[in-house]
Amino acid sequence: MANANISFDDKQNVFHLSNRQISYLIQIEEGGLLSHLYFGKKITKYHGSRHYPRLDRGFSPNLAGEPHQTDRSYSKDTLLQEYGGYNTGDFRQAAIKIQGANGAQASDFRFQSFKIVNGKPHLDRLPQAYVLSEDEAKTLIINLVDSTLNAQVSLYYTIYNDRPVVARSTKITNLSQQSINIEKIASMQLDLPASDLEIISLPGAHVRERQMERQIVRQGVTEFSSHRGTSSHHMNPFVVLVTPNTTENEGEAVGVQLVYSGNHQFTIERDYVEQTRVLSGINEDGFDWQLNADDDFQTPEALLVYSDEGLNGMSQAYHHLLRERVARGKYQYAERPIVINNWEATYFDFNAEKIQEILDEASPLGIEMFVLDDGWFGKRDDDDSSLGDWFEYATKLQSGGGLVGLSDKVHEKGMKFGLWFEPEMISKNSDLYRQHPDYILGMPNRDLTPSRDQYVLDFSRPEVVDNIFQQVVNILDNVKIDYIKWDMNRHLTEVYSAALSPERQGEVGHRYMLGVYDLADRLTKRYPDILFEGCSGGGGRFDAGMLYFFPQSWTSDNTDPVERLKIQYGTTLSYPVSSMTAHVSASPNHQTGRQTSLAMRGDVATAGVFGYELNLAKLSLEEKSEIKDQVTFYKQHRSLIQYGNFYRIKSPFKNNETAWEFISEDKTEVLLFNYRVLSTAQPVFTVTKMSHLKSDGIYVDQRTDEHYSGDELMSIGLYNTPIKQADFTSAVRYFKWQAE
C-alpha cells in the first residue's frame, strides 16, 4: 500500500516527508533559507520542536539585504541548512560553489517554489535508484534561486513506501544570458544538531578493499574521498554516521551512499557549536563545469538510509534497495552460475590444450561456467601490450578452433562461456594507439604517467566510446558469450581531453564517467542475456553506480580466506551478497603466501557469489571430491545465500573469530557461518549468538538433528565446538524451522 507521503504545512512553512518508518523535515526559514530540521524515526506530526534557537554570536555574520541585516541573532553560519552557499556568511564547507561571469566566487540560494510529484524523476545519463510504478514513491522538488547569479538549484528528495530511504540529488539551471562555472555541486547536505557522533567509512587499497573504520567526529573537517578518477579501492563512496552506542543490532545509524563511480567527496564537518554537516557528491578537486545560458547540470544521486536497529538494520535497507531498485536486467534476481576462471591458473600463459584441461576437470565437478580471463586478444602475452585491440589473438587458441571453437566446446559440456575485457584502456603497443594516438587521456607537452604499462582512453569523447563499442560488438556478435568481466586496471592521471577547449578541461573527469556509463548502457541493452561482472583490479569500482549496469562485481584480487573475511564483512555494510563474487583459489595463496585448508577457503567463498580460480588439474582426488561437495552445498543453498537476508554477527576487525548468517525471508531456513583465524592452546569456549530468528517454534540443525528454540539461539547462543586445534578453521550449520 502506498504510504510514502509528502506534505507542506504553510503555517509552519515545513515540508514533511514520511512513510511508515521514517520522517524527513525541512523548513523554509526567514529570508528564504532552507533549514534542515530532522531525519530519523517516523514522527506522526511535527509541532515546531526543532525551531532553530536565535542567539547573537560573535563572528557569525547576519543575513544581507533588508530587513534581515539588523537581526544579529540570525546567522547562516550556525543555522542547520539543506544546501549551504559559499562566501556569503556560512563559513562551513559549502554545498555549492559558483564562479559568476564577472569572476565573483559566491553563492546564496534562497527558496523560490516547490513541487510534489508521484514516483521518481529519471536522472539523465546517470545510474540511480528507480521505481517500478509511480505509486511506490513520491518526490519533493524544491527550487532555490540565487538572484545575483540568476541561477536555479533544484533539490530532489524521493521517499519510497516501506523503505527507510531518502534519495537525494541536485540540479542547477543557468537562467542568465552568460556562462557560469560550477566549481562544486554536492548531491546532498545533511546538517545535524550537536550530539556525540561517530563515523564509519570503508577505506582500503588494492587487495585490501573496504576495511571498516570507525572514528569519533571531532571539530574540524574530515574528508573521505577519491581523486583517482574512479570510486577506488582506497575509499568506497559510502559512510555511516552512528551514535557511540550503535552496534550491529542496536542504536541509530544514518548511511550515505553515493551512486557514482568517479571522483567522490564526503566531508564531515563539526562546527564551533558542535553541529555536524555531512556533504557528499562529485569531488570538487579538479572539477569545474562551464554552464552556458539555459543549460543545466544534474548531480549523481545520494541514497540516505536511517536505521534504529543498528548497522544490520541499515545494511538490510541497502541490500534490498540496491538489489531491488538499483540493479537491473535478467540477472537481477537470477541465481548466478558457479564459475571457474583461468586467471590464477594460467595468467597470460595459456593455450587451447591448457584450457581444455581445465574444462575437462570442471564440468564433472558441477561447475557451471568457464571464464577466459586476460590474454585472448591482440598480441597479449603480458600486461604491456594490446589493450584497445579487441580482436582475437589468432595464434593463441588456434589449435582449439579459436574463440568460437572454445565457446562451442564449453557449451558442449553444458557450461556457459565468459570472456574478459578491459574496455577503457589502451597500451602504447597496440594497433589502436598506432592509429589513434589522440584517443589517449593525456596533456600536451607533459609526459604521461604509466601504470601497469597501460594508459586510459579518453572516454569523454563519444567517438572513442563508439570505437570500443564497435570492437566489442564484433566479438559478441560472432562468438556465443554468456558473461563478461569488465575490468579496469589503473587510475586516471594527466586528466585532459584533446577534444575539449581549455576552459572545459575541468569537465573531463565527469565526462569520462558519463562515457563509461554510456558504453555499459549500450552493451547491456544490446546483449540483455549476457551476465556482466564489474571489476577494477578486484574491487576498485565496487559501487552503486556500476551496480546499476552490472549486477555483480569482483570483490577483491585478494582471495586469501583470512583477508577475505574483512573484505567481505566490510563490503556487506552496504552491498548485497548477490553483488559480491568470491572464489576459492590455490594454497599457498598467490597474494599472501598463506596456506589454508580447502574447507576454510570454501566456507569463505560460498558466502558470496561463488566460483573457483585455480588449476583444477593440479588437485588431488581428495581435493576434487571436496570441491564436488562444495559445489553441491552451494547449489543447495545458492538462493538463500544470494537472495536471503544477510546479517553480520562477529566482526573480523575486532576478533579472532568471525560469524555471519543468512536467513530466508520467512525465517524458516538459516545458514550460520563461523570462522576462527588463529588457534590457541587452552582454547576458550566462545559462543555465537544468532539474531533475527523467529522466537516461536524450533530450529533443527540439519546435520546433527539438534533442536533449539529461536530465542535460545539468539539469547543464549551456541558454543563454537568441536574445537579443531589448527589455524584457519571454519564451520557451517544449516537449520530448518518447524512449528513446535
Ligand code: DGJ
Ligand atoms: C585484475 C583482475 O582483478 C584480475 O581478476 C584479472 O582479471 C586481471 N586484472 C587480469 O589482468
